Amino acid sequence: METGDRRFLIDCGPATTYKLVQTGMQPLDIDHLFFTHHHFDHTSDFATFLLTRWDHSIGEENRLKVFGPSGTEVLTDRLIGESGAFSTDWKARVGHHLSHTMHVSRGGSLPRPAPSADVTDATPGPVHSEDGLIVTAAPGEHVQPFLDSLVWRLETPDCSVVFTGDTQPCDRIVDLARGADALVSLCGNFQSALRERGIEEGQTGTLGAAEMAAEAGVKQLFLVHVGPDLSARENRERGLAEIASVFDGEVVLTDELTSYEIMTGMSDTSPATRDPVTHPHIHRH
Numbered sequence: 001m002e003t004g005d006r007r008f009l010i011d012c013g014p015a016t017t018y019k020l021v022q023t024g025m026q027p028l029d030i031d032h033l034f035f036t037h038h039h040f041d042h043t044s045d046f047a048t049f050l051l052t053r054w055d056h057s058i059g060e061e062n063r064l065k066v067f068g069p070s071g072t073e074v075l076t077d078r079l080i081g082e083s084g085a086f087s088t089d090w091k092a093r094v095g096h097h098l099s100h101t102m103h104v105s106r107g108g109s110l111p112r113p114a115p116s117a118d119v120t121d122a123t124p125g126p127v128h129s130e131d132g133l134i135v136t137a138a139p140g141e142h143v144q145p146f147l148d149s150l151v152w153r154l155e156t157p158d159c160s161v162v163f164t165g166d167t168q169p170c171d172r173i174v175d176l177a178r179g180a181d182a183l184v185s186l187c188g189n190f191q192s193a194l195r196e197r198g199i200e201e202g203q204t205g206t207l208g209a210a211e212m213a214a215e216a217g218v219k220q221l222f223l224v225h226v227g228p229d230l231s232a233r234e235n236r237e238r239g240l241a242e243i244a245s246v247f248d249g250e251v252v253l254t255d256e257l258t259s260y261e262i263m264t265g266m267s268d269t270s271p272a273t274r275d276p277v278t279h280p281h282i283h284r285h
């Protein structure tokens with residue numbers, strides 16, 4: 001998410017750092033990272049992101065702030081801590097004169113600091129505020145009790161966006177998203193496909209995403225984490241029509257490496273002007 005001169009990263013799954021660079025961003029452009037949960041498809045590029053950001057740093061940049069559910073602090077320490085998986089690498093870069101020369105050539109000074117970040121295991125509720133940024137979390141419902149999940153609401157003076165991560169639809173997400181500009185929701189498949197395969201629990205499909213967006217009164221619904229059935233060219237229109245039958249705001253079925261504008265400001269679809277709605281399609285747990 002990019003607003004003003006700020007960029008926020010939500011999750012850090014496979015090849016995230018590579019894809020960031022492909023879209024013209026560098027790890028050092030991002031000062032805040034929010035994890036929704038610790039499944040590897042949301043975390044596995046964290047090491048690359050952390051270490052690349054550190055390697056490019058010359059000590060003048062903002063410190064990286066990382067927020068996530070329980071396990072975020074341990075994960076970080078196990079990667080870049082004193083005895084972490086990558087400690088032999090960073091100690092070599094901190095100690096060897098070749099790395100010193102490269103670091104100084106970039107504008108850094110010696111001695112090289114070890115990699116570090118401000119990491120917080122967060123819980124639902126207000127989590128962070130800073131220079132007009134207000135961050136709030138709600139619990140997601142995904143694969144408890146094995147993993148905690150957090151849904152994030154990021155508010156800046158320009159816009160407010162809620163990121164579900166992986167979860168089934170639930171009222172606490174609707175409450176968190178109420179009045180936000182946009183909901184960025186998991187949408188793994190057609191609701192009927194999830195139901196037929198017995199994998200509706202812990203996940204969100206077309207109708208679940210649409211109902212949360214409608215009940216929260218957001219202007220836009222961005223569908224992410226879209227599986228191969230729904231993202232197939234021949235199926236997209238049917239998926240969008242299914243969602244439009246429930247949610248009358250703008251729906252974006254997102255593609256990788258693509259930027260989308262967040263609609264901001266009051267509009268006819270703002271929650272203040274809408275009647276409260278509830279939808280019966282999805283059983284709430």
Ligand SMILES: [Zn+2]
Pocket residue numbers: 037039142166
């Ligand atoms: Zn997951």
